[in-house]
Amino acid sequence: ARYVTSKILHLVQSQEKTRKEMTSKGSTGIEVILSTLENTKDPQTILNILNILIEVVSVGGGRRASVLVTKGGTQILLQLLLTASKDTPPNEELMVLLHTLLAKIGPKDKKIGMKARINGALNISLNLVKQNLQNHRLILPCLQVLRVYSTNSVNAVSLGKNGVVELMFKIIGPFSKKNTSLMKVALDTLAALLKSKTNARRAVDRGYVQVLLTIYVDWHRHDSRHRYMLIRKGVLQCIKSVTNIKLGRKAFIDANGMKILYNTSQVMDDVVDESDDNDDAETESEIETENDDDRDQHFKNDDIETDINKLKPRQELGRPIEELKIYEQFFPELSENFQECDLVSKEPKPFVPDANLCGPIVVPTAGEEHSAEAKQSMKGVVLKESNPLLAEEYNRRPAFLELPKKDSIKDSSLHQQNDQRNLLPSCQCLSQDIVKGLDRISLQSSAKNDQYYSTGCVIKKGSKTSLTTLACSKPCEHVSPCGSSLFEGSSVQLGKLCCTGVDSEEEDSRSSSSGEQVVLEVSDVSPVHDCDLYIEMVKTTKSIPEYSEVAYPDYFGHIPPPFKEPILERPYGVQRTKISQDIERLIHQNDIIDRVVYDLDNLSCSVPEEADVLKFNSKFESGNLRKVIQIRKNEYDLILNSDINSNHYHQWFYFEVSGMKTGIGYRFNIINCEKSNSQFNYGMQPLMYSVQEALNSRPCWTRVGTDICYYKNHFSRSSIAAGGQKGKSYYTITFTVTFQHKDDVCYFAYHYPYTYSTLKMHLQKLESMHNPQQIYFRQDVLCETLAGNSCPLVTITAMPESNYYEHICQFRNRPYVFLSARVHPGETNASWVMKGTLEYLMSNNPSAQCLRESYIFKIIPMLNPDGVINGNHRCSLSGEDLNRQWQNPNPDLHPTIYHAKGLLQYLAAIKRLPLVYCDYHGHSRKKNVFMYGCSIKETMWHTNVNAASCDLIEDPGYRALPKILSQTAPAFCMGSCSFVVERSKESTARVVVWREIGVQRSYTMESTLCGCDQGKYKGLQIGTRELEEMGAKFCVGLLRLKRMASPLEYNLPSSLLDIENELIESSCKVTSPTTYVLDEDEPRFLEEVDYSAESNDDQDIELADNAGDYEATNQEDGLSDSDSTRILLS
Template identity: 40%
Template sequence: KLGVFLFQSSCDKDVILNILSVLTDLLSLGTGRRIHYVISKGGSEALLQALAAAAQTEPLDHSTLLPLLRLLARVGQRDRKFGLKVQKAEATDIILSLARRNLGHHLHLTHCLWVLRVCASNVTTGTTLGVNGAMELLFKVITPYSKRHIRTIRAAIGALAALLKSKSNSRRAVNRGYLGGLLRLYQDWHHKDVSNNYIYIRRGLLICLKHITNIQLGRETFLGSRGMEILFTSVQDCLSCRNLDPIVTTATQILRKCYPKEPLPVTTVRSSYSFPLPGNAKAEPPCEVSEGKCLKGNYESDEEEEAEKDLDNEDVESKEEDYDLETDVNKLRSTPVLDRPEEELGQYEAMCPELSHNFQELESESEEEKSLEDRTEILPPTPSHFIPNATSVKHPNCRCRNQSVTEMRPDTEEKDFRVPLQNWTKKEKCKWDPINEKSDIAEAAQDAGSCEEEDPSRSHTLTLCPLPKGAAWYKKMFYPEREASISCSPGERLESSDIVTDLLEKHQGDIPFHSPCFYVARAKCVKSVPDYKDLAFPDFWGHQPPPYSKPMLERKYGVQRDKVLDDIRRLIQPGDVIGRTVFDLDEPSHSSPGAPSCLTFFSKFESGNLRKAIQVREFEYDLIMNADVNSNQHHQWFYFEVRDMKLAVPYRFNIINCEKLNSQFNYGMQLVMYSVKEALQGRPRWLRAGHDICYYK
């Protein structure tokens, strides 16, 4: 406190230099507590007063100015109100004047630019500096391209980035053509910095572009100046070097932000189905508001004057705006609350053995069972970029049989399937009342008029009953000429009840606690809003849990970035985009199923929510999910059928209207897939599948 008082009251040059030297030594050591203490005692105001006094001397005494400017830059970084103090002391013009007078002396200019950057971190002060010509001064320093005086150029780029946090300064920069100049300057540095020695300068220029593109005028000018092509090309050159990740990350953020917003290719954002709620005079009509309007409504509008908010000298650059790139798993964990007492869960023990089962018993299974499981579940060698199809080939991390399905004998398949089931049923003591089971079957038979009674002697599963006559079985919507045939994809629609009856007789007792006939009988009693006539094969046939555990999928480095760049390539190279609609729930006539090199989709069954499928490239599809009935929300899940996949070919599915802050797909969660062919061969399982899975905006 005494030193600050002497500094304010002294006029002797030697005393001032000694005080500056002492303050420099004190503030150069230790933590920021010393700087905050000096700030609390009025150190910032004292240094600004000394700067004003030193700037009035003729000629300028740089022996005093340089240490004074260094102290101002160091203290100003920790003083959250430094910008306001500069304005109150009327020091903005003084700092700009000192910078202009030292344009020919780069050492002195660098010190002035350090202070200018600290002042500009306050939006209000930065706006004042922009009005007074600070950006013109900085552009003179950084242009044209030159490797001389790198320290000064770096300080000028940092000050310019701080000034462009103000939206009024960004608009001023666009109107004066500075955005195109920044793009050309970035290209020069990118092409000539072959040894990657000036990454900080290249990233600083990208940060300037990032701030300018925060406004709509900046994004439009960026697109008109071919900014997307320039940054996309430069990013491709940087992907092979991990040291250039800061450049790639910043450039990708700009590309994502400037990608033109387009409406969803649907007639309405509301559900395709509506239902008159009880008590309402009429059903709520679907809202014909296009998705584009919704996007624009949530997007910032720069036509109206926006209120400039003080950022309080925070380092906004260190805070990523991409919430979907969150890496802290703890931020995604929720603590759900039970919606019913735990005592009521006892009635579900038969269907959900995990509620009461001691899973430690599974670790003490016999060596014979382990050897059998090892023989039946072996990892096959597969390519690294491989997505499983509906055959026996699975994801590399998914354990499956070595030999192909066609090489297996039916007897072997049945045995492989039944042994784990028998072991499981012996260990489990499931509570299932045969009397209640019999009454349920009788009720179902009375409703449907087609089911036989259940044998009460079997307590672990329901007897497979004959199919009801006239049941609407999976009509051949896409391939009507192939009657009485069974394809090998999930959700396959069966036409002949005789074939299904034969299948059920062949696989009697395979699925515990599930009867396909009983399920059909109850499904016929359901009043479906869309009046569904088909049943999804996994729901009808049932499933078994896989006899092995699978770890979470390891997060692969750079997956999101690569997918974003693939999406941006659509804009850069539109000729590669097919754009063929292969499935449309709203307009079936617009669909083109069965096209060559095209997958077939279907979701017109209970819980199916695929609304539209568009083929983007040969092996890439955009999928749009349907909202809940009478709603325009809830696209957080998906259930659909896909068929006609080629073996050992990776397919990419983009679910483009599943928007939220983040997703567990970024942390190892995988989708689950059900293969009809596997189910008919004795392995009816939902298996985790897929790779390179991620969520991003």
């Protein structure tokens, strides 16, 4: 055996082929070697075999070490170590080889710590170190093995009791160029040992914190050429392990550790700069490696559903048909015969738009009031009493509520409208910018139109109805009407205005004119914004804090600024500077003011009277700011509220600041954020609204702030708030702002605010300004929320061309498109996209009329009104994420989801499934606009399950709408889309509507909070103009989808083809290709990123104008090797 093993040793030392064959699959070489090692007693044979194994595992990465572990090598080596330790004295060469081999295979054996403890190997290695402190050749592999053992917490405590901590401090010491390898291994071993709280306390009790600091300073002072950075890093790792316990932190501070480390960090800039210069090439390779890892992760993602039977849509109502009939009242368009309507046309004729109605009206008028008959034209129809089932259902349900009357809304005469139009020249430049984003889109508003509308359809008067909570078995004894106000008997006031920075001459001149004129000048720039109407809407909004103030931005309104806002480039070193300033608070505590200047929890907190102290407020709709602490003269720490009935979700902020001075940089730190990364690190800026600018006819939210960064701070989260995990820290958003006006009133927000009252105002304006002869518009109350706010349901389609049977039949048989938004209150961009969609659908654009004639739109523009009103980020008043409740919504806790799903279930029951369902969302960690859909094939393709996906037949139509949008919408990115169904998303609207309701084109459309990195808007932060444009482009995409779905049945008028083609061609010119899979926008985050799987889209479908056949190749299908699918395109 000695001769054979020596020959094998020679072969493995000289030939890689031999080493590879020994560990190849199916080879028994390792098994024979280990069996010989276990049974032989010859010392030389044992040494030969150990050298063979070391040679085998030294090359080839961890795979060969794993082979050795799976063959039982760890147990054999530990037994051999135990036997060898009984020799007196032990064989040094044998001990060195054994520990070297154990150190190499140990990291691949997850149970080596337990095996070593059971075999009694812990003390063997420890005693070898104690007895051979001067024998560096022997103790080096022993320390490496102790480091592996110490990853097991039980082993670390056991070793600590036997004096291993004290032993390590005998090995490490001051700066020395000798035995640096031993020093590095000893520090790594000590850091692993100190992760045990018992060992950390032992180190603190023996005064080793001061020793570690002294060692660090000594190495830092002598290592002037920075050749021993790993040793210095090892010392810091030991200090970090000790300070994980409260006793260690106290010892660290008592030893002046904060100042020591701070001072040394200030002279490390040259090291960082040098490493940055040298790591450029490495960064590129690291990115490639990360991308490879991401691709591999697609096949290892345990969150992706792998059961085909669970993936297959299973259309099921989930509720009895008799119960679903309660939703019949929300679909009067399916039964209305329009016989009593005075329709425009009595004979079938193509739609010819009036050229005089196509121009955009920028200056808004007060809502045109129609005749009493016209007001009631789109009222809901009462349920037929002849239906006994419905009558019985109504008898056991709570009473229905009636919508508020419009009597409280001030009428405006035509003369006043003309006066307002005279203001157009003063804001012509602003008006051009307003209509630039949505060209050809306008609302009809003229004297001629008023007369034109007055001849519209008149329907029998009915009452609008709403669903109260259906789970109640008894009628509510007292239900206040929808129109009743929480503020009845009380006043709603604007926040305190302190624009004292205006010159006295300007104030005098302004005082000579009425305040209404100022407001009119501001509000005239938005056709759907009405300051007075907004106040009326606020009075009917019910909030938990019972807000009585109105924020100026919501009152004045917002128009997009006339300039571009590029993604901010962060200067080098900003984050280190900010963190250093935070550390200085602890070092120079006497320089910190530490005064509370705003506190929602302490209503008696006095407002500072000093002129140089900022004043804060968040007591208005959607506001979120809990506490403000003044740190330095011009620096403030801000603390946000969590979502109501929750102890986390700190992200959305919206607050007022006043009392500022010009020329001073004010630093704001929001210190209780939770996400581990943010787009604030990659160019996103917070938003600010200046009241002074609004009074100067510039009412807009603008991106502001310099020195913006997002980083982990030293504030610890409670285990309850961190989901049971201890030791998690909060994160800080910090930004600096220099104000333009003295004593201005400014508002800051995470994203463009869009309140519930704003939605109600916009819907009211759209209803009052629409043409009832062309547009069928109906607004219902779907249900009431937990706080008693109504959840609006909007129906939009085109009026039938006449009351002939053929036209009524075509009207009733239009396919449905179901849209929803704002289930997450903090994703305000979803509401702006929805605003763009609603305004497009209600416009006199010829293609919009064609779209209305193609579909019936059912829209729930705000699924979570309570969360929006109370400044939540993600949850409703129940403290739950409503988008995770679609599988089993509770009618008491989640009424909006329960009834939204009920509407869809009703459509499924009457065989009228929507062609498209889309839920509008916002995304805080990615750029661009993109979609998530559902596909069985693509889900299976992203798993490592050997499923016969090639035999799976799936209609690829789910990709059509995203592909269309990638060509029509500049902000849309096909490469960021994903159609993978993940287990964690099974209770979301997108997946439930696809799986249970059976809607193939069920999407979530995500809009970035930051900006775009491709296409026309590349390098720009996104604004409301781009968001509203996206909502309009979505509608254009639906029109294209209609042509694709039924090219032979649907023909656009030739006049519309040119308009649509021009729109698409102009968009395609500025949109970069989106047919490839984009890399992650930023470096991978520590936290899980939603919908991590990427689309495997290889080629875009060519959207030709002329009808033709398109055959998807196997590559384009991306999923099947055998079946190709034909899609008929127009």
